[in-house]
Amino acid sequence: MNDADITLIQNSFAKVVPIKDAAAEIFYGDLFETAPEVKPYFAKTDMSEQGSKLMATLGVVVNGLRDMDKILPVAAELAKGHVDYGVKAEDYEKVGASLIRTLEKGLGDDFDAPTRDAWIGAYGALSGAMITAAYGE
Numbered sequence: 001m002n003d004a005d006i007t008l009i010q011n012s013f014a015k016v017v018p019i020k021d022a023a024a025e026i027f028y029g030d031l032f033e034t035a036p037e038v039k040p041y042f043a044k045t046d047m048s049e050q051g052s053k054l055m056a057t058l059g060v061v062v063n064g065l066r067d068m069d070k071i072l073p074v075a076a077e078l079a080k081g082h083v084d085y086g087v088k089a090e091d092y093e094k095v096g097a098s099l100i101r102t103l104e105k106g107l108g109d110d111f112d113a114p115t116r117d118a119w120i121g122a123y124g125a126l127s128g129a130m131i132t133a134a135y136g137e
């Protein structure tokens with residue numbers, strides 16, 4: 001991930017922050033519609049609180065992209081914790097697809113091809129590291 005990609009991600013996420021509650025709602029609505037098999041992971045969860053956690057975590061990651069050495073260990077621990085909820089390695093792809101669709105819906109024309117590609121690359125790198133941490137190679 002290069003500096004230009006990080007700038008695209010950070011600038012686009014800054015536009016999501018004012019609509020973070022709506023973005024979280026769009027994300028989980030999309031995820032549960034397109035991957036209903038993950039809904040049981042959230043059976044005992046207050047979804048409003050979960051949405052706030054999602055957006056806060058995204059904020060930490062996005063703001064830390066220039067210092068991945070600090071972000072990756074935290075992401076690894078988060079991934080290991082998700083295993084206890086029943087999360088499978090293949091679920092990360094579903095989450096990534098919902099994230100991209102949420103950004104498309106939330107940002108509209110501001111989510112252009114270079115920004116989309118930057119997000120896909122960043123999510124791929126981070127989710128790959130999380131999958132490896134939680135499930136091994």
